[in-house]
Amino acid sequence: MSGHGTPIPMTSARSGPLKGEARVPGDKSISHRSLILGAMAIGETRITGLLEGEDVLDTAKAMRAFGAEVNDLGDGEWSVHGIGVGGFAEPSQVIDCGNSGTGVRLIMGAMATQPITATFTGDASLNKRPMGRVTDPLAEFGAQSFGRSGGRLPMTIVGAREPVPVRYVVPVPSAQVKSAVLLAGLNAPGKTVVIEKEATRDHTERMLQGFGAELSVAETDEGREITLTGQPELSPQAIAVPRDPSSAAFPVCAALIVEGSEITVPGVSQNPTRNGLYTTLVEMGADITFENPREEGGEPVADLRVRASLTNGIEVPTDRAPSMIDEYPILAVVAALSEGTTTMRGIKELRVKECDRIDAMARGLEACGVRIEEDEDSLIVHGLGRGGVPGGATCESHLDHRIAMAFMVLGMASQKPVSVDDGAPIATSFPVFEPLMAELGAQIRRDNR
Incomplete structure (x- = not known):
């Protein structure tokens, strides 16, 4: 059952060629950060293209609860009147952060160095996810946390009254842990340093600099070292949110696997810390062209043109995982319809997402007739080629939006329809998924039970 209401069983059937333009929603990561940093600035931040999915709307409600004035101006435009660093x-x-691991972890970081107390909860899925990876470094600033066993929500954070800066190796x-530490460092005196051995999405660093924070990045023997000077006065910004590459992955991959398809996806973020899937798809033989490259809101973007392609299995480089960690479920679908074997390693982080995504994809693909191998840190898909997946199964979404959408895409190119037990979580990140895919020509229906 969805944590947001009655389950919505859905079925996807084999589609004819997908055609048209897929205007996917704004980037979820940037939308969360725009609201949080807008609330920590002094003055009015204007945001256009904000993703209006449930996850981001829950973050907007949270910023209101901490004292910021957040207004929906219509057509994806929002206004945030901030209260300054340390002003929560x-x-x-x-x-209540609903289904959003990003939202809750970033908000915890933002309030952890302020002399206030807040209690956080979420839906059934979020309340199973570990928070210790964030609360441990926040404790170094002086914050205290009290949650359920295993460091799980509901959880109360008592902010540090006299925070100290930290040096933390992730x-x-x-990116969630890194960002939580940086947001906590905003209200700590002196310099907070975060070191990551592998680079993750850098939206927080880019946006902090855009808001006027003193932040530098250097490559050292330890890794990528980010230094933030605390207690700045952040200046309000005008932010244009680019389209989400993680959401774009679903129509892009659908067009690749449905014979005769050709679609365009305008204005998709091409941030190099987020585009690992697209690099991988091209290596597999996908026909994707990146047109009209430009910069919007401090982020590189391009228009994607995608044509149906015969793809081949590859071994995905392990060090690419951080740049495509949310895209492995849909990559597994493309792999199932490719020739040969696709090997994905270094992905144990998927086991602590909205659900255990390795297990969810493995069990669902097996039910649809695909041979799978897995261990704690890898997933191997033995492809059956275009049109070779039998399908015909009902797969569990496990309250995970990306699992639900991945199996809906699989059904578009399988021999028999593919169903999910609950598609309701899709609304958390991609509220227009069904009408957008239908406009392209996909056959998705809601099942009455």
């Missing part, structure tokens, strides 16, 4: 008020109610590649 103590919320009167529990902060133990696993995680």
Whole structure:
């Protein structure tokens, strides 16, 4: 069952050629950060193209609860009247972050060095996810956390009254952990240093610099070292949110595997810390061209033109995982319809996402007739070629939006329809997924039970 209401069973059937333009929503990562940093600036930040999915709307509600004025101006345009670094008020109610691991971890970081207390919860999926990876470094600033066993929500964070700056080496590649530490460092005196051994998405660093924070990045023997000077006065910004490459992955991959398809996806972020999937697809033989490259809101973007392609299995470089960690479920679908074997290693982070995504994809693909191998840190898909996947199964979404969408894409090119037990979580990140795919020609229906 979805944590946001009644389950919505869905079925996807074999589609004719997909055609047209897919205007996918704004980037989820940048949308979260725009609201949070807008709330920590002094004055009005204007945001256009904000993703209006449930995850981001929950972050907007949270910023209101901490005292910022957040207004929906219509057509994806939002206004945030910030209250400054260190200006958060103590919320009167529990902060419900719904399904969003990004939202809750970043907000915890933002409030952890302020002398306030806040309690966080989420839906059934989020409340199973570990928070220790964030609360451990926040404790070094002086914050205290009290949650359920295993460091899980609901959890109360008591912010540090006299925070101290920290030097923190991120133990696993995680943009959420890195960003939480940087946001906490904003209200700590002196310099907070974060070191990551493998580069992860850098939206927080880019946006902090855009808001006027003093931040530098250097490559050292330890890794990528980010130094932030605390207690700045952040200046409000005008932010144009580029389209989300993680959401774009679904229509892009659908067009690749449905014979005769050709679509365009305008204005997709080409941030090099986010485009690992597209590099991988091209290596597999995908016909994708990147047109009209430009910069919007401090982020590189391009228009994608995608044509149906015969793809081949490859071994995905392990060091590419941080730049495409959310895209492995849909890559597994393309792999199933490719010739040969696709090997994905270095992906144990998928086991602590909205669900255990390695297990969810493995079990669903097996049910659809695909041979899978897996271990704790890898997934190997033995492809059956275009049109070779039998399908015909009902797969569990496990309250995970990306798992649900991945199996809906699989159904578009399988011999028999593919169903999911609950497509409701799709609304957390891609609320227009169904009408957008239908306009391209996909056959997706909601099943009445």
